[in-house]
Amino acid sequence: MIATEKKTMQGIDCQHWINGKYVPTKNGKTFDNINPATEEVIGTVALGGAEEVNEAVAVAKMALKGEWGSMPLRKRSAILRKVGDLILERKDELAMLETLDTGKPLWMSKTIDIERAAFNFHFFADYMISAQDEAFHQDDIAIHYTKRKPLGVVGLINPWNLPLLLMTWKLAPALAAGNTVVMKPSEVTPMTATVLAEITKEAGVPDGVVNLVNGFGEAGAALSSNPDVSGIAFTGETLTGSAIMKASAPTLKKLSFELGGKNPNVIFADADLEDAVTTTVRSSFQNQGEVCLCGSRIYVERSIYEEFVAKLVAKTKELKVGDPLDDSSNMGSVVSEEHYNKVLSYLELAKEEGGKFEIGGSKVEGIEKGFFIEPTIITGLGDNARCVREEIFGPVVTIQPFDTEEEVLEKVNDTTYGLSATVWTTNLKKAHTFAGKIEAGIVWINTWFLRDLRTPFGGMKHSGIGREGGHNSFEFYTETTNITVKL
Numbered sequence: 046m047i048a049t050e051k052k053t054m055q056g057i058d059c060q061h062w063i064n065g066k067y068v069p070t071k072n073g074k075t076f077d078n079i080n081p082a083t084e085e086v087i088g089t090v091a092l093g094g095a096e097e098v099n100e101a102v103a104v105a106k107m108a109l110k111g112e113w114g115s116m117p118l119r120k121r122s123a124i125l126r127k128v129g130d131l132i133l134e135r136k137d138e139l140a141m142l143e144t145l146d147t148g149k150p151l152w153m154s155k156t157i158d159i160e161r162a163a164f165n166f167h168f169f170a171d172y173m174i175s176a177q178d179e180a181f182h183q184d185d186i187a188i189h190y191t192k193r194k195p196l197g198v199v200g201l202i203n204p205w206n207l208p209l210l211l212m213t214w215k216l217a218p219a220l221a222a223g224n225t226v227v228m229k230p231s232e233v234t235p236m237t238a239t240v241l242a243e244i245t246k247e248a249g250v251p252d253g254v255v256n257l258v259n260g261f262g263e264a265g266a267a268l269s270s271n272p273d274v275s276g277i278a279f280t281g282e283t284l285t286g287s288a289i290m291k292a293s294a295p296t297l298k299k300l301s302f303e304l305g306g307k308n309p310n311v312i313f314a315d316a317d318l319e320d321a322v323t324t325t326v327r328s329s330f331q332n333q334g335e336v337c338l339c340g341s342r343i344y345v346e347r348s349i350y351e352e353f354v355a356k357l358v359a360k361t362k363e364l365k366v367g368d369p370l371d372d373s374s375n376m377g378s379v380v381s382e383e384h385y386n387k388v389l390s391y392l393e394l395a396k397e398e399g400g401k402f403e404i405g406g407s408k409v410e411g412i413e414k415g416f417f418i419e420p421t422i423i424t425g426l427g428d429n430a431r432c433v434r435e436e437i438f439g440p441v442v443t444i445q446p447f448d449t450e451e452e453v454l455e456k457v458n459d460t461t462y463g464l465s466a467t468v469w470t471t472n473l474k475k476a477h478t479f480a481g482k483i484e485a486g487i488v489w490i491n492t493w494f495l496r497d498l499r500t501p502f503g504g505m506k507h508s509g510i511g512r513e514g515g516h517n518s519f520e521f522y523t524e525t526t527n528i529t530v531k532l
């Protein structure tokens with residue numbers, strides 16, 4: 046059961062995982078996997094397309110008839126808990142693969158990505174035991190009760206920014222609810238999901254329940270249009286979400302979308318400034334700004350604007366961008382050459398739009414290889430600047446001053462996105478009333494990225510469809526039958 050052949054820097058060759066074993070693409074085609082911090086080829090990836098996807102879906106469909114969906118809850122829960130345990134046992138190896146794939150600091154892969162991936166399994170292993178059905182007593186006429194069933198074969202399509210964390214965020218509840226799945230990790234970061242497949246087998250998940258096809262958008266598109274797939278849980282760009290919706294329309298699939306964002310971060314004059322500055326450095330640049338929840342549009346009340354900008358710049362100066370394997374690096378490289386060029390093109394655009402770089406504004410000088418970009422703070426841009434309106438998804442934030450609550454609320458909501466927002470104020474009433482008026486799926490008050498997996502997670506407007514987390518995930522990954530008994 047060896048997926049892999051060791052390569053430079055412990056990269057692995059990634060195959061597909063179908064029916065409990067690793068398989069190559071039928072025609073043998075592969076593509077190279079590049080470490081974005083060194084530009085070295087660290088392995089090959091099997092190039093899957095419709096043929097591999099259709100085979101994986103057929104296997105998953107067959108596995109729906111097996112024991113998985115009807116297995117006693119405690120047994121299935123124990124298997125999922127074991128998946129979490131095995132992820133932790135292989136933490137160092139998985140963290141290294143995640144860092145080689147993404148360019149993010151190794152300490153971050155260990156303490157955030159892999160820890161949280163294991164926790165996703167532990168959380169849903171516990172949660173499934175207490176998931177409830179409903180019952181309704183209709184006078185003395187009838188009793189109605191609900192019975193939840195697995196949705197069926199579910200396609201899990203994921204992006205590159207938090208590869209294992211986001212894949213497990215979908216895979217754990219999908220399996221907890223008794224489904225069979227076909228995973229499609231990002232072509233840019235295939236390694237940890239590929240290892241996860243064999244971990245599920247080792248934990249006791251029967252063959253055929255978990256399948257994985259590596260490849261580009263073509264593989265995701267084949268999954269989206271396959272008539273035997275009942276649902277697609279997708280995280281990625283808004284435009285890709287649209288394409289998936291279109292491809293899945295003829296076969297009417299259930300969809301859960303977690304899409305792009307351009308999240309506002311509002312700092313009122315009465316905020317705890319030190320806390321706001323320290324957290325804003327994180328919400329701007331954590332994971333090289335490649336977190337969908339990063340607050341990339343910062344609005345600061347005019348009376349503290351100069352002070353806030355100066356303090357944010359000073360703290361940002363302390364960040365070290367460099368070798369992801371060096372524990373003293375706060376930031377590593379962005380994920381790929383393509384993404385690097387996209388982010389740099391926005392920095393050029395910012396200049397054309399009249400922006401001023403308070404810090405950063407270019408690639409990191411002095412590092413010969415790799416895609417490293419300076420943490421960048423831009424001021425002086427207007428509300429209609431593309432850099433203020435479009436998702437850049439890199440270490441780039443804009444700051445604009447505001448005068449009144451009404452004015453900033455208007456700016457905050459003047460976007461097609463609606464994923465998350467952060468509000469900084471010590472005024473309790475303002476905090477709650479303002480937060481309630483923001484058109485976003487998640488609003489943090491005086492914090493950022495504080496998550497409880499029981500809470501609904503997702504975006505409104507073009508940032509998503511549906512919510513995941515706690516019972517919301519179960520709503521998505523199950524179908525409900527209402528059974529009526531006449532008395």
Ligand code: NAD
Pocket residue numbers: 202203204205206207229230231232260261262263264265266267269280281282283285286288289302303304305306336337436438464504508509
């Ligand atoms: P992407 O949409 O380019 O790719 C995501 C996945 O979709 C990849 O696996 C890709 O191969 C696949 N894909 C591409 N074309 C497809 C098609 N036509 N049909 C089916 N699948 C297809 O996104 P990305 O560049 O990998 O990730 C960055 C984006 O993800 C950003 O927009 C970011 O905001 C978003 N994101 C959102 C959340 C959230 O929770 N809302 C979390 C993380 C990332």
